[in-house]
Amino acid sequence: xxxxxxxxxxxxQELTAALRRATPSSRLLAGGTDLIxxxxxxxxxxDLLIDLSGVRELGxxxxxxxxxxxxxxxxxxQLQADPLVRRHACCLGEAAAQVGSAQIRNVATVGGNVxxxxxxxxxxxxxxxxxxxxxxxxxxxxxxxxxxxxxxxGPGRTSLAHDEAITEVSFAALDAxxxxxxxxxxxxxxxxxxxxxxxxxxxxxxxxxxxxxAKVALGAVGEAAFRDAxxxxxxxxxxxxxxxxxxxxxxxxxxVRRAIPGRYSLPYKQHAVLGLAYDAWNALGxxxxxxxAWG
Ligand SMILES: Cc1cc2nc3c(=O)[nH]c(=O)nc-3n(C[C@H](O)[C@H](O)[C@H](O)COP(=O)(O)OP(=O)(O)OC[C@H]3O[C@@H](n4cnc5c(N)ncnc54)[C@H](O)[C@@H]3O)c2cc1C
Numbered sequence: 001x002x003x004x005x006x007x008x009x010x011x012x013q014e015l016t017a018a019l020r021r022a023t024p025s026s027r028l029l030a031g032g033t034d035l036i037x038x039x040x041x042x043x044x045x046x047d048l049l050i051d052l053s054g055v056r057e058l059g060x061x062x063x064x065x066x067x068x069x070x071x072x073x074x075x076x077x078q079l080q081a082d083p084l085v086r087r088h089a090c091c092l093g094e095a096a097a098q099v100g101s102a103q104i105r106n107v108a109t110v111g112g113n114v115x116x117x118x119x120x121x122x123x124x125x126x127x128x129x130x131x132x133x134x135x136x137x138x139x140x141x142x143x144x145x146x147x148x149x150x151x152x153x154g155p156g157r158t159s160l161a162h163d164e165a166i167t168e169v170s171f172a173a174l175d176a177x178x179x180x181x182x183x184x185x186x187x188x189x190x191x192x193x194x195x196x197x198x199x200x201x202x203x204x205x206x207x208x209x210x211x212x213x214a215k216v217a218l219g220a221v222g223e224a225a226f227r228d229a230x231x232x233x234x235x236x237x238x239x240x241x242x243x244x245x246x247x248x249x250x251x252x253x254x255x256v257r258r259a260i261p262g263r264y265s266l267p268y269k270q271h272a273v274l275g276l277a278y279d280a281w282n283a284l285g286x287x288x289x290x291x292x293a294w295g
Contacts, residue, residue: 020139031107072111088173091180095126125219129199130171139163181283240286249277
């Protein structure tokens with residue numbers, strides 16, 4: 001990239017100053033696993049590259065007053081190993097563990113995964129189920145917070161301004177009554193981009209043996225990961241049993257049908273989601289292993 005100017009801010013204040021110089025052709029560089037590949041593949045270069053690697057204060061996981069805060073530069077390797085993530089957002093840890101290869105996870109960041117706005121982004125499916133918010137800072141030093149859904153405009157497109165950087169994603173930490181999981185299907189068993197992904201969060205009433213407050217996000221179905229209210233209502237107050245697993249799996253098929261009517265991938269995805277739904281349900285360990293009645 002012989003013509004791109006490179007700025008390497010050493011902290012948040014310098015990042016703000018660098019953002020002030022950004023134009024619509026400028027780019028932030030985090031792990032580079034999407035950006036550098038796209039520059040090579042599409043033979044383009046930004047006018048200004050802002051390398052975030054020196055903004056070390058953006059790599060963290062913190063629990064504050066029941067909110068889990070994840071700095072934008074936190075890598076998937078860090079997320080996958082983090083004890084707070086394992087305890088309070090296990091679906092995010094599981095999603096992180098399934099991103100690419102160990103080499104990719106060592107450098108790829110959660111901020112880059114969100115900003116890249118791929119419908120297949122694994123952490124995004126988990127973050128949508130967790131109801132995450134995104135915090136940003138701009139070239140004027142102004143902070144803003146919006147929901148993930150407000151960030152995504154379309155595949156590969158976000159509402160982020162050219163002088164705006166993601167600094168954090170945050171969400172309500174799950175407590176011990178919650179169970180959460182992430183599952184995905186790709187064309188290979190490892191190092192694979194999701195053809196379909198799902199994050200499932202439920203609250204378990206152990207005394208009653210029922211679930212409530214289900215949050216289900218589907219990824220790689222349509223333009224961005226989404227939650228489906230009809231599907232979530234199906235599970236409200238249901239016993240944690242095999243019949244609920246069946247209803248949930250059928251509800252997932254219905255959600256996929258409603259999300260991508262007429263799409264060439266619909267026949268594949270509506271069947272694939274049935275298996276994925278059972279995988280997710282079984283991973284929650286709510287009842288004895290359930291199997292779909294194929295056919
Ligand atoms: C071999 C391979 C396998 C992969 N497998 C997976 C996979 O299984 N699942 C998956 O989800 N992804 C996968 N990816 C995609 C990629 O690794 C992720 O999307 C990653 O999270 C991108 O993060 P990054 O830090 O590398 O971002 P970068 O490549 O540095 O940046 C990506 C985009 O986000 C912008 N950006 C970065 N940080 C910020 C910020 N803080 N604020 C605003 N904008 C920002 C950049 O300007 C750029 O437009 C794979 C990539 C490769 C090369």
